[in-house]
Amino acid sequence: MDPKKSRLNLPAGLESSMRLDTSLTHFPVMPKSPSPKKVIYGDRFIPCRSSSRLETFTVVEKSSPAKEGTNDLYLRLLRAELFGTETFPLSPAGGEQGSPQTPNKNMFRFKVDHSSPSSPLSGIVTGQDGGPECSTPPKPPRKVSKAPHKVLDAPSLQDDFYLNLVDWSSQNVLAVGLGTCVYLWNASSSKVTKLCDLGNRDGVCSVQWTREGSYLAIGTSLGDIQIWDGTRSKKIRTMGGHQTRTGVLAWSSCILASGSRDKNIVQHDLRMPNDFINKLSGHRSEVCGLKWSHDDRELASGGNDNQLLIWNQRSQQPVLKFSEHTAAVKAIAWSPHQQGLLASGGGTADRSIRFWNTSKSNMLKCVDTGSQVCSLAWSKNVNELVSTHGYSQNQIMLWKYPSMSKIATLTGHTMRVLYLATSPDGQTIVTGAGDETLRFWNVFPSVKSKTIVRDFGAWSMGRSHIR
Numbered sequence: 001m002d003p004k005k006s007r008l009n010l011p012a013g014l015e016s017s018m019r020l021d022t023s024l025t026h027f028p029v030m031p032k033s034p035s036p037k038k039v040i041y042g043d044r045f046i047p048c049r050s051s052s053r054l055e056t057f058t059v060v061e062k063s064s065p066a067k068e069g070t071n072d073l074y075l076r077l078l079r080a081e082l083f084g085t086e087t088f089p090l091s092p093a094g095g096e097q098g099s100p101q102t103p104n105k106n107m108f109r110f111k112v113d114h115s116s117p118s119s120p121l122s123g124i125v126t127g128q129d130g131g132p133e134c135s136t137p138p139k140p141p142r143k144v145s146k147a148p149h150k151v152l153d154a155p156s157l158q159d160d161f162y163l164n165l166v167d168w169s170s171q172n173v174l175a176v177g178l179g180t181c182v183y184l185w186n187a188s189s190s191k192v193t194k195l196c197d198l199g200n201r202d203g204v205c206s207v208q209w210t211r212e213g214s215y216l217a218i219g220t221s222l223g224d225i226q227i228w229d230g231t232r233s234k235k236i237r238t239m240g241g242h243q244t245r246t247g248v249l250a251w252s253s254c255i256l257a258s259g260s261r262d263k264n265i266v267q268h269d270l271r272m273p274n275d276f277i278n279k280l281s282g283h284r285s286e287v288c289g290l291k292w293s294h295d296d297r298e299l300a301s302g303g304n305d306n307q308l309l310i311w312n313q314r315s316q317q318p319v320l321k322f323s324e325h326t327a328a329v330k331a332i333a334w335s336p337h338q339q340g341l342l343a344s345g346g347g348t349a350d351r352s353i354r355f356w357n358t359s360k361s362n363m364l365k366c367v368d369t370g371s372q373v374c375s376l377a378w379s380k381n382v383n384e385l386v387s388t389h390g391y392s393q394n395q396i397m398l399w400k401y402p403s404m405s406k407i408a409t410l411t412g413h414t415m416r417v418l419y420l421a422t423s424p425d426g427q428t429i430v431t432g433a434g435d436e437t438l439r440f441w442n443v444f445p446s447v448k449s450k451t452i453v454r455d456f457g458a459w460s461m462g463r464s465h466i467r
Contacts, residue, residue, distance in 0.1 A: 144398060144408035148439035152185070153465045154178060159415055159434025161330060161347070161374065161390070162247045162261075162288045162304070164206040166432045168421035169213035173230060174430060176438065176466055177204030182218055184230060185466050187423065192466055195233055196226070208249035208256075213424075215270075217256055219246030225258055225268065241266035241276040248330075250290035250299070257299055259287030265301055265311075282309050282318045289332040289344075298358060300342055302329030308344050310358055320361055326350045333376040335401075337383050345373025348391050353404075367404045369397065375420035377429065379444040386443060388431055390416025396431060398443050412439055438466065 156179035157165065165177035174185040175195070180203050184193040198204060198220060206219035215236065218226045223242035228235050242260035250257045255277075256268040265280040265287055282301070289302030299311040301318075308329050310320035327347030335341035340359035346352050351371055355364040372390035379385065384407065387397050394417055396410040419432035427444050 141407060142445065144410075144443055145441070146408070146410055148410075148412055148441050150440040151464075152438040152440075154432060154436050154438050155465075157419075157432055157434065157436045157438075159418065161328070161372075161416075161418060162286060164208070164248050164419070165204065166419035166421050166430065166438070167207050167209050167216075168423055168430060169209035169216075169230065170211065170424050171213035171230075172424050173209075173213065174421070174438075175207045175209060175216055175230075176432070177207050177218070178466070180204060182207060182216070182228075183466050190464070193233065195228060195230070196235070205245045205247045206249045206258075208251055210251050211253065217249050217251070217258075219249050219258060221245045223260060223262070225249070225256070227270065237270075239268050239275040241268070241279070247286065247288055248290045250292050252292040252296040252299075255292075255296075257290050257292070259290045259301060259303075261286040263287065263303070265290070265299075278316075280311060280316065280318075282311075282321075283307060285328075288328060288330040291332040291334055293334045293339075293342075294336055295339070300332050300334070300344070300358075302332050302344060304328040306346070306350075308332075308356070310342075320358060322354075322356060322363070324354060324363060324366070325352070327372075331373045331376040331387065333378050333385065335378050335383075335385075336380045337378070343376050343378070343385060345369075345376050345387060348372040353387060353399075355402075365402070365404065367399075371395065372416065374416060374418045377420055377422050380422075380426040381444055381447045384444065386420070386429055388417035388420050390418065394433070396429075396441065408443070410441055410443075413437065 154176060157176070158179075163177075167175050168187075169175070172187045174187060176183050176185065180198045180200065182195040182204055184195050185191070186193075195216070196218070201222075203221040204218060205221055208217045209215070209230070210217075214230060216228045216230050218228065220226065223240065223244050223246055225239045225241070225246060226235055227237050227239070242258065242262050242264065244261040246258050246260050248259040254269065254271065256270070258266050258268065260266070263281065263283045263285060265282075266276045267278040267280070268275065269277045283303035283305050284307070285304035287301055287303050289300070291300050292298070293300070297312060301309045301311065303309075306323065306325045306327060306329060308322040308325060309318035310322075311318050322344075325344065325346040327350035329344050329346060331343075331345030331353075333343045335343070340357055341364075342356045342358055344354050344356065346354075351369050351373065353367045353369060353373060353376070355366075356362070357364055369387065369389060371393045373387055374390050375388045377386050383401050385399050385401060387399065389395050389397065394411070394413050394415060396417060398407040398410070399405070400407055413431065413433040413435055415434035417431050417433045421430050423429070425446065427446055428440055428442055429444075430438055430440050432438050
């Protein structure tokens, strides 16, 4: 073989170093070229800055290709020209506000990454201060039983819109006027007591307990008012003042107000020997609604003349007159939660519940219920009220105030629901109708637990007679 053809094509310096030495019996050690250092990883994890989304946490700003290798002053002037100086203000030193050279107020504060809507944190609502706020789901409506837990037969319970024949005392005793008689039903023991019988020439038109629950006032067809001791079943006295039937009564702390078909309101004081101490004339037709405010300062009266009048303790004339109702105003209720808030309901031609601020003399709200409003009652535990209705649906409706959203609609009476009273604990209502039944409903929560009270003992489900 030609040695010239077998030679390698190598650089001159390397060719001499790779020439074989025939005098050696082994290969010489070849010089090693310098090799790169081997990377040894320890227990520390140093994240890669390029792959971290630091702009999500406002630690650094997103890099923009326009900033790299471009005149910074030119960019600032261009931004100010395009977007206005208010959008990109310049700092006195020539640096842009909020730039990486200045301290960032949002350092390490979380913000929503809008570039990834599929993020599991996308459902979190960001508050005004930039912090996360978890959106709370709306509370489900409170469940109200649609069936009465007890029904009492009430024979001879009159179907008369202008009468008020049912009242529940603070001592848990229900008074009901049936024909010429008044019966007491003890809600704790279910014991029924016949309190009185007015005879064939008279009849019961209204009943009302004092706030302490010891004495019961009875308005009669002849215009008299009888005061009875409910615990001893004994009549205390009889007071006159009206020329015809007394269809509505209302107690304050010490004054009894009575309304009659003779268009007058008469005030009685049991501490005085006279039959009455004051007579108020303002209605042009029968007075069918009366309620004292909770502080005893104002008396609201409603009449068949579609008028709602407000009286104070010293006035002989009404201090306020509301004429917006287009039918008789029997349903009246003062709010126990807000001073000066009054609710009133109109008859068949009106069908509305109206709310009034007697302090400012204006109407706050009007709600069309779709049927005759017979009675109203506020809950003393929560800001809700209940209304009973007549033509044409005969329903009971539970409302949330001030939104006036319906919580529940209860049905069961076959005639208009004229009478309504609330239990002492404020959780149960009793309704009466011309179908001669009294029905007990659990509609309001308690003060502490906010849950509906369960039936027990005398409240067990069943139908019985009140006489």
